[in-house]
Amino acid sequence: MTRTDPRAWLEERHALADAARQIPWTVGEVTEYDYDGAQRPQAAVMSSSHGPITWDDHAGDVFDPPDAAFISDARSSVPAMAAALTAVLDLHPDVHGECHMCSDERGPKPFPCPTRRAVEAALGGEG
């Protein structure tokens, strides 16, 4: 597995969030539609000024209400989580190959420190 650079990953998340519409997203009205003879609930992701973010094409799972709730929540929660993780990384900088935040009685830990490795592992890297 390749090493994940958490800062590059976070910068990509910030860029995606910045490029998206800068207004809150919500779940639209849940309606039922006929899908192969069964009534299935559907809901679009909505913005307050532009209407639907997703579109009703009766494709099924894309508009499942829990999926719509997750997508609309991600609009605000992903940037908040990226900011929180950036703050954690800011507390554990590489200072000449060491992390002084992770010091113990023997001194600073080599960089990447345990915190940095844990973040990398959570993002799918080697950690």
Ligand SMILES: [Zn+2]
């Ligand atoms: Zn550290």
